[in-house]
Amino acid sequence: MSLNYASLICAAALTVVAVSACNSDSSSSRPATDDELMQYLVGSNLRFGMAHDLIRDTDTITQTCLFGSRYRDEWDDETDAFLGYWDREQEILLPPHAELECLSWRWNDDLIPVKTNGSELAERAMDEIERVFNRHVFDRHSIANVPDDEIDAGIIVSMGTSPVPDGADPRAFCANVAVGPNDLSPISNNIWQDDASYEIDFPVFINLGNPDCSPNLNIVIHEFGHAMGLEGHFPGFGMGGAISNNFWLVLFSLYNNPPGTREQDLLLHRPFGF
Numbered sequence: 001m002s003l004n005y006a007s008l009i010c011a012a013a014l015t016v017v018a019v020s021a022c023n024s025d026s027s028s029s030r031p032a033t034d035d036e037l038m039q040y041l042v043g044s045n046l047r048f049g050m051a052h053d054l055i056r057d058t059d060t061i062t063q064t065c066l067f068g069s070r071y072r073d074e075w076d077d078e079t080d081a082f083l084g085y086w087d088r089e090q091e092i093l094l095p096p097h098a099e100l101e102c103l104s105w106r107w108n109d110d111l112i113p114v115k116t117n118g119s120e121l122a123e124r125a126m127d128e129i130e131r132v133f134n135r136h137v138f139d140r141h142s143i144a145n146v147p148d149d150e151i152d153a154g155i156i157v158s159m160g161t162s163p164v165p166d167g168a169d170p171r172a173f174c175a176n177v178a179v180g181p182n183d184l185s186p187i188s189n190n191i192w193q194d195d196a197s198y199e200i201d202f203p204v205f206i207n208l209g210n211p212d213c214s215p216n217l218n219i220v221i222h223e224f225g226h227a228m229g230l231e232g233h234f235p236g237f238g239m240g241g242a243i244s245n246n247f248w249l250v251l252f253s254l255y256n257n258p259p260g261t262r263e264q265d266l267l268l269h270r271p272f273g274f
Contacts (some may be wrong), residue, residue, distance in 0.1 A: 032235065032246045038268055040234035041250045044100040046263055102263040105188075105198045106229035106254055109140035113154030114148065119208060121156045125220040131273050132248050133255070148181075153201045155227045162207040170212035175219050177226035180205055188231055198231065198260035218242040225251050249274055 016081045032040065087131030116122040161181035164173045179185045181202075187204050206223045208215050215223075222242040228251060234238050249270060255266045256269040 005098045044230045044232040051241045104261045107200045113139045113143045116157045119157045121220045174213035175215045
């Protein structure tokens, strides 16, 4: 089943960058509507440009999607006033003419290389994702014996390297996805590059566990969701539970739309049985 939404805006309020996973097996009890599911997909994943013109009043700038690799914002240091957006050629784009688009990003349609470093939970998480997708998703062999620091692209499972900020509850930082072990930098930092192709094509680390917390299967599946492109939490994915039907519907939809799909062209897809 697929649905097209041409008028939904990028929901910036939903794009809270996730640096920790939920520590609960519970899931959201209320199924999301199709409109809500599309908003979750847009808010969690889309990162490039602006969907529509900026809206500005005397005090507030409302942006409909976070800007990304092709553009950067410019502020007046003295007045803190917003001036506009710069493109790659350093030409400024001023509202209301900054019609920059929100675009999706993910791994391409080839099998995603994964090095589990012996994690049984990672193997089980991949099994469950492939069961829901009803196809092979992961390449479990090509980088299995490659040293972590020599992997050019792929998901690397790292054990015991989920960092805990000073003073934080270790149970709230039981696992995370980042650009390296013991790191909190989101993988979208690498997507926001001038040569970005809207595809994840670099090393992505799933950091599992710290000395005071060991993740369960649902948390590991949750972190694979982050590693596959769902950066922001939404109800049923880090809000009200680690995973839920909402999570599966959003992740499945992301991987049934090509990388670089415009917001207005996104289709909502449902895996068999959902």
